[in-house]
Structures are given as structure tokens and as C-alpha cells.
């Protein structure tokens with residue numbers, strides 16, 4: 054009995070040998086029985102640190118209590134009061150450094166809060182989420198640019214307050230990174246679409262295929278009568294390595310690789326999709342953000358997928374473990390030097406150099422420096438560059454409004470408290486913070502919604 | 513209805529012109545820009561140049577050649593059908609010179625883009641010469657319209673069925689050798705054409721602009737699929753172009769990259785043909 058209480062209830066997963074055959078979701082979610090068992094482990098602390106650690110301060114003990122009582126609908130409602138996308142966050146939040154890190158169940162494993170969140174959210178979406186009461190129309194309208202988590206969050210909050218919201222999205226599908234970046238096997242698109250349907254049920258209009266800064270400008274939006282504009286345009290531009298051979302055939306940026314697979318469904322080429330992708334032989338992934346690409350490459354038939362990075366692979370603990378189980382290889386303390394092609398300009402070799410600790414940098418950590426003479430070659434027919442992303446500033450720069458952009462990392466400069474970038478223009482999510490997380494983008498959206506509400510009520 | 517085709521015409525075998533209702537794009541379009549479209553829900557995103565646009569009636573005109581699965585699917589749509597997704601205008605507007613003597617060169621379906629450019633150059637008061645070329649007479653599109661906007665129009669066909677026999681580049685060489693002077697040459701068409709024109713004008717130091725039709729996915733700078741090397745620097749054709757200084761373009765690399773998926777495109781075409789539907 055004690056043993057049971059100490060250990061987390063393990064979430065069932067697709068067996069490893071099944072995973073590589075499809076893009077089906079790997080983590081299968083708790084059954085009702087499992088959810089009840091896990092919920093029963095919660096200590097129901099009076100001063101819960103988990104709530105403090107959650108950027109949205111979801112009332113975690115309370116929703117877990119409702120799970121114990123079998124009131125799944127009410128449990129979901131409890132989460133939704135604070136978090137507009139529970140089924141997404143339950144899957145992709147790095148709970149181990151957020152809520153679960155605050156869990157005071159010190160004698161045992163922390164509660165698997167993410168799994169419980171996912172359980173109630175899926176239950177709610179299955180049975181049809183109740184649409185909350187919407188305040189009567191205020192007659193004010195807000196334009197939201199970008200339909201990632203930041204944009205959808207701001208739209209949800211403002212719609213609930215009775216404002217008319219129109220979301221403009223550059224791509225042909227809404228959802229931002231949730232749709233084009235995070236692969237199906239971690240976040241099924243069906244789940245994202247259901248969350249977006251919920252936002253639409255609140256009366257939010259979503260217009261795809263509109264690039265603000267090109268199709269319409271921020272000035273046009275004000276001319277059309279919008280009372281405020283929110284920029285949630287994300288950090289979606291790839292930064293290349295700047296090494297020789299980067300433009301060889303067979304070399305992808307992380308974004309191109311994931312866009313083709315997730316948004317364009319290249320895995321279903323040629324029958325159910327017209328967009329091809331080329332994954333052959335060994336695949337080298339250059340950069341710490343490459344786990345999703347490596348796991349996708351293995352599913353598309355790569356013989357081997359190896360991530361070369363410097364210090365630490367980016368990702369949730371569970372997803373990194375799953376990647377390793379699926380056969381992803383990791384090679385730390387390395388840096389690519391150049392890519393070498395064949396006579397037809399297809400990539401065939403990656404030259405890398407090993408790194409060793411050097412002098413400490415400003416943070417006190419030793420800087421990694423190349424070890425002379427340690428260069429080595431890795432043969433690869435597909436190469437994916439998985440380094441940093443920077444914000445896309447098309448919307449913020451093609452306007453007469455004075456939106457300031459940081460020289461160095463291209464982020465939009467805002468008032469940290471109100472998220473106001475210029476009069477009537479607000480911004481949040483990755484476009485302000487640089488590449489961060491879903492939950493931080495949702496939090497920024499909520500904060501911006503408060504400021505926007507205050508702004509348009511005054512004007 | 514948004515994205516509705518309101519007019520369709522076959523200009524030459526496999527080359528079609530469509531007029532599409534797209535008021536937002538028509539309002540913002542500028543010379544040299546393009547759109548990206550998807551024919552249906554499973555469709556690829558394909559770029560096409562804006563040949564004409566009318567902010568008043570809210571329409572845009574596109575001209576395309578059925579070269580593969582996606583353009584063939586587009587060709588199957590008729591008046592009254594709607595294009596599933598349409599986004600734009602994309603790319604940097606072209607620079608239109610003033611008081612210059614320009615030569616506009618286009619081949620095949622790209623004569624449409626050459627016409628758009630010639631028209632804008634003429635409207636800006638330039639002296640415009642056009643050289644249009646194709647394999648055979650039937651493929652010389654936009655002849656009449658070009659006559660209306662060019663000071664001189666030369667036609668060149670590979671088989672000599674209309675105009676001079678041979679290639680546009682050889683024709684340009686003979687013009688230059690006979691003492692003809694240009695301040696600017698603009699070339700659009702296949703990679704080989706743009707490259708040979710670029711090599712021709714280089715020794716004469718004539719500023720030469722080409723429109724690079726790289727492979728693209730999003731068209732907004734997100735993916736880097738369209739990257740080309742210009743003057744030794746990586747550029748994204750969809751946002752930094754599609755126009756570039758021809759003398760700085762690495763054509764070798766450009767050519768290799770646009771043929772990256774030839775094998776897959778053949779499969780797609782075969783499948784579309786074999787079962788006669790789009791399954």
C-alpha cells in the first residue's frame with residue numbers, strides 16, 4: 054500500500070516497436086481508474102507551492118479534489134478559469150520545472166499534475182466543453198495578430214468580457230507552433246483543433262491567410278475600426294549556422310522540416326499530401342532543439358538520427374526519455390564546422406569539432422571551446438539545423454506606429470507590466486520574450502487582455 | 513465568394529490565365545510580388561507571380577503552366593470554383609527605374625511576368641525593349657499586350673516558327689554586339705535562361721535583375737526552403753527577393769536546389785495520372 058502511494062501512477066505509452074510505424078500519440082493518457090489512483094496521492098496542502106509555481110496559478114489541489122469526487126467536468130472548469138488550453142498544457146508543459154517541482158509530496162514522487170490535467174481536459178473535450186457565460190457585447194473590437202497560444206489566450210479573455218475579437222493568421226491553419234511545430238506524436242492536431250473550436254464558440258473570428266504587414270497593416274486595422282491591436286506573432290524565423298555548405302540539397306532548417314511534416318503532412322506524401330520531404334539514410338540534427346525533428350526523422354524511415362549539441366538537449370524530461378527509447382542518439386559537447394556535399398550538391402558529410410571546458414564566462418560556467426585536432430566526420434544524407442529562432446517582425450515594422458524592436462534579438466520592446474508596445478498596441482508571447490513556452494505565452498496573453506480591456510474601456 | 517475564379521482562359525497548350533477575386537491582395541499588390549496558393553485541403557503551397565491586379569474590382573490575375581501535380585490540379589478548377597487558400601502579396605516589390613533604356617526578357621510561361629514588368633517600366637516613362645522566347649510560336653503568349661507597352665518587341669523561337677530562330681540569349685548577344693545599349697536588363701524564366709543572360713551582360717557591365725523562382729513553403733521567411741546565395745550571403749528569395757542582382761547570384765546552387773524533389777514530383781504526377789482522381 055505504502056509503495057503504491059510513494060510511486061506515481063505511470064501513464065501508459067505506445068510500445069516502442071509500435072511508435073516508429075506511425076505518428077500516433079505516444080503518451081496514451083490515464084484511464085479513469087489510474088486518474089483516481091494518482092489523484093488520491095495528493096496531500097491537499099493548505100499552502101500549495103504547486104499553485105505558486107504554475108505561471109497561471111491554476112488551483113491545482115482544488116481540481117484534484119474534484120477529480121477524487123468524480124466531478125471531472127467541474128475539475129476541467131476549475132482549470133479553464135485560469136488556463137484556456139488545458140488539453141494542450143497537460144501534454145506539452147514541462148511540469149517537472151513548474152507545478153510538479155513545487156509539489157510537496159517529498160517522501161514520494163511528485164503528483165503527475167500534467168497527466169491529471171490532461172485526463173480531465175480530454176474528458177471535457179470528449180463530452181463537449183461547456184461554453185462559459187459571455188458578457189453582453191461592449192461594442193469594442195480588438196484585432197489579434199497571430200493564432201499561437203498567446204493570440205488565442207488574449208482572444209479568449211477578451212471575448213469572455215464581451216469584446217469582439219478577430220484573429221489574423223498568416224498561415225492557412227490557426228494554432229501557431231502547436232500546429233506547425235510540435236509533432237502529432239506529442240500533441241495530436243485533433244486536440245489543438247478542439248481547443249480552437251472552443252475559442253470560436255466564444256464568438257472569436259479567425260481569419261487565416263492574412264499576413265499583417267503585407268495583406269493588411271496595423272494602420273489598416275485601426276482604420277477599419279479596431280480599438281486595439283495585439284501582436285502575438287511568435288519567434289518563428291530560423292537562424293542559420295553560417296557555416297560552409299549550409300545551402301546544400303538535403304539541408305533543412307528545423308522549421309522547414311517540421312512545417313513540411315506537421316502543417317503540410319509530408320509524411321502522407323504522395324497519396325494524402327502533395328508536399329514531399331526527403332529523409333534518407335543517416336540524419337544529423339545540429340543543435341539542442343532537435344528532439345522533435347530526430348523523432349520525426351526516425352518515423353519517416355531514417356536509419357539513424359543523431360543530435361549534435363553543446364550542453365543540454367531542449368525538451369521535457371519525458372519526451373527526451375521517449376526519444377532515447379525510440380533510438381535517437383545524442384552527441385554532446387560538439388559543434389558543426391562545415392557541411393560537405395557530393396558532385397550533385399547533395400550533403401553527404403558533416404564535419405564537427407569536439408568542445409572542451411575553457412575559461413568561465415560571466416555566469417561562472419566554463420565556456421565551451423573547440424579542442425584543436427578533434428575534428429571528426431559524420432556521414433549523413435539529411436541534415437537539420439535546429440538552433441535558435443528569432444521573431445518575425447513583418448507586422449511590427451510595416452506600420453507608421455512607433456513600435457520599438459530590440460536590435461540584438463529582434464524582440465518587440467513593451468512595458469513589462471502592461472505589455473503595451475505603442476499606444477493601443479500590445480504584444481506578448483515569444484515575440485516579446487524570445488522562444489519560450491506555451492504556458493508563458495498563455496500567461497502573457499492573459500496579462501495583455503487585462504491591459505487591453507482597461508485601455509479600450511477608457512478610450 | 514473569396515478566392516473565386518471569375519475568368520479563365522487557355523493562352524497556350526498547358527498555359528492558363530485565371531482572374532481571381534482577392535480584394536485584400538488586389539489592394540496591396542505591387543510590381544514583382546507574388547502570391548501562394550493551395551488548390552485543396554491536401555494541396556501543396558505553390559507560389560505564382562501577380563501578373564495583374566485591380567483594386568477597384570478586387571481581382572488579381574495569375575498565369576501558370578501545368579508542369580506538375582499542383583499546377584495540373586489548379587488547371588482543373590473552372591469559373592465559379594474557389595481556390596482553397598490564397599495569401600499575399602509576398603516578396604519585395606520590384607525597383608522600377610526612371611529615364612532608362614531597359615530590356616525585358618522572358619521565356620515560356622514567364623513571358624507573363626515579363627509583360628507585367630514591361631508595362632510598369634513603360635508607365636514609369638522608360639524606353640522598353642522586350643525579347644520574348646519560347647520553343648514554338650504557339651507558346652509566345654501576351655504578344656498583343658506587349659506590343660502595346662514596348663518600344664521594341666522581338667520574338668525568338670527555338671524552331672523558328674515565329675520571329676528569329678534560336679535562343680533569347682543569342683539574340684541579346686547580337687543586339688549588344690550591334691551596338692545596342694541598355695541601362696538595365698530584366699530576365700525571368702528557367703534557371704538556364706537567367707544564368708546565360710547574366711553571363712552575357714556581365715562583361716558589358718549592364719545592371720541585370722532576375723526573379724528567382726526558388727522552391728518555397730510558407731513564403732514569409734519562416735522556413736528557409738527558398739534560400740539562395742547572393743554576393744556570398746544567404747538570402748531568402750521569398751522576403752529578400754524574388755528579384756536579385758543577377759551578377760551576384762550563385763546559379764549553380766540555385767539550379768541544384770530547385771531540382772531537389774524532382775524524383776518525388778514525378779511520383780506525385782504518376783499517382784495523379786494513374787488513378788485519374790486526387791486521392
Ligand SMILES: Cc1cc2nc3c(=O)[nH]c(=O)nc-3n(C[C@H](O)[C@H](O)[C@H](O)COP(=O)(O)OP(=O)(O)OC[C@H]3O[C@@H](n4cnc5c(N)ncnc54)[C@H](O)[C@@H]3O)c2cc1C
Nearest residue numbers: 199201202203223229230265286287482483489490491494
Ligand atoms: C519544435 C518546437 C517544440 C516546442 N515544444 C514545446 C513544448 O513541448 N512545451 C512548451 O511549453 N513549449 C514548446 N515550444 C515553444 C512554444 O511552442 C512557443 O513558446 C509558443 O508556441 C509561443 O507562442 P506564441 O503564441 O507567442 O507564438 P507562436 O506559437 O509562434 O504563434 C505565432 C503565430 O503568429 C503567426 N504570425 C507571425 N507573423 C504574422 C503576421 N505578420 N501576420 C499574421 N500572423 C502572423 C504565425 O504564423 C504563428 O501562427 C516548442 C517550440 C517549437 C518550435
Ligand SMILES: Cc1cc2nc3c(=O)[nH]c(=O)nc-3n(C[C@H](O)[C@H](O)[C@H](O)COP(=O)(O)OP(=O)(O)OC[C@H]3O[C@@H](n4cnc5c(N)ncnc54)[C@H](O)[C@@H]3O)c2cc1C
Nearest residue numbers: 546558559560561575576577579580581582583725726777
Ligand atoms: C516567386 C515565384 C513566382 C512564380 N511564378 C510563377 C508563375 O507566375 N507562373 C508559373 O507557371 N509558375 C510560377 N512559379 C513556379 C511555380 O511555383 C511552380 O511551377 C509550381 O510550384 C510547380 O508545382 P507543381 O506541383 O505543379 O509542379 P512540381 O511537381 O512541383 O514540379 C514539376 C517540375 O517543375 C520543376 N519546378 C517546380 N518548381 C519549379 C520552380 N520554381 N522553378 C523551376 N522549376 C520548377 C520541378 O523541378 C519539376 O521538374 C513561380 C515560382 C516562384 C518561386
Ligand code: FES
Nearest residue numbers: 731733735736750
Ligand atoms: S519560403 Fe519559407 S522562408 Fe522563404
